[in-house]
Amino acid sequence: MLETAEVRRQLTHRLAELKKAQAQRRASADAARTAFDAILEREIAPTMRQFAQALKAEGFAFSVQTPAGAARLVSDRSSDNAIDVFLEVGGAQPAVIVRSAYSRGRRQLEDERTLAQGEAIGRIDGERVLAVLLDVIEPFVER
Structure with missing residues (x-):
């Protein structure tokens, strides 16, 4: 049987580790939010607007919406x-997620992809955004 003092010592040590990890996650999430907000305004939203204009020129009517902290290309x-392109901070690392949702008859289908995680969020550029939009656009333009 273990000594009570040993159990408490190990528990105290583990709680301190968890508290430190939680503080690091909070700091990482705050840094990711700051980086994402800048990238959203500078790269993501403008690229999505250009993409929507190109889709309209090809006969597909799409608009871009920019609710707080996200960008949305909607039919x-x-x-x-x-x-939708948005920041998810609930996981082990903050991540920029691209979620596509579309309907086929009565079925609603969804697909999620990670655009960038952690420190890579601040390095997202228009080309990377365009590449993922080109990857996920297929079900929206099928006739």
């Missing part, structure tokens, strides 16, 4: 068909 035909 003008159905608001259920959309591509």
Whole structure:
């Protein structure tokens, strides 16, 4: 049987480790939010607007919405068909997620991809955003 003092010592040590890790996660999430807000305004939203204009030129009506802390490319035909780019801070590392949601008949389908994680969030550029948009656009333009 273990000594009570040993159990408490190990518990105290583990609690201190968890508290330190939580503080690091909070700091990492704050840094990611700051980086994402800058990238959202400078790279993501403008690239999505250009993409929407190009889609309209090809006969596909899409609009860009920028709710707080995200960008959304939404079909003008159905608001259920959309591509969202947002920051997720709930995981082990903050990540920029691209979620596409579209309907086929009565079924609602979704796909999620990670655009960048951790420190790479601050290095997202327009080319990377365009590449992921080109990857996820297929179900939206199928006729």
